[in-house]
Amino acid sequence: MKTQTVIFGVILVVVGVVVAVVFGATSVTGRTHQIIPAGGIGVAILGGILSILGATAKAESQTEQFKCQVCGAVFGSDIALKSHTKDKHGSKP
Numbered sequence: 001m002k003t004q005t006v007i008f009g010v011i012l013v014v015v016g017v018v019v020a021v022v023f024g025a026t027s028v029t030g031r032t033h034q035i036i037p038a039g040g041i042g043v044a045i046l047g048g049i050l051s052i053l054g055a056t057a058k059a060e061s062q063t064e065q066f067k068c069q070v071c072g073a074v075f076g077s078d079i080a081l082k083s084h085t086k087d088k089h090g091s092k093p
């Protein structure tokens with residue numbers, strides 16, 4: 001989960017909805033700018049997608065979980081870490 005992405009997505013949703021409602025409402029008065037409310041809805045949808053992606057994303061920080069407890073080296077996978085630990089520090093996890 002990427003919290004920043006989720007927050008950014010939620011902000012986009014709110015901004016998009018507000019834009020759609022505000023400009024959608026003003027279009028009722030006759031001064032129609034149909035592109036603006038549609039754009040607001042588009043931004044809201046984009047924000048929703050971003051939120052979902054952010055919430056479901058395997059955070060990049062997860063790779064930091066595979067960190068050698070001895071020397072602090074970071075690896076992209078558990079296998080790489082175990083291999084490193086075995087080779088460099090001679091201990092079997």
Ligand SMILES: [Zn+2]
Binds near residue numbers: 084088089
């Ligand atoms: Zn190490």
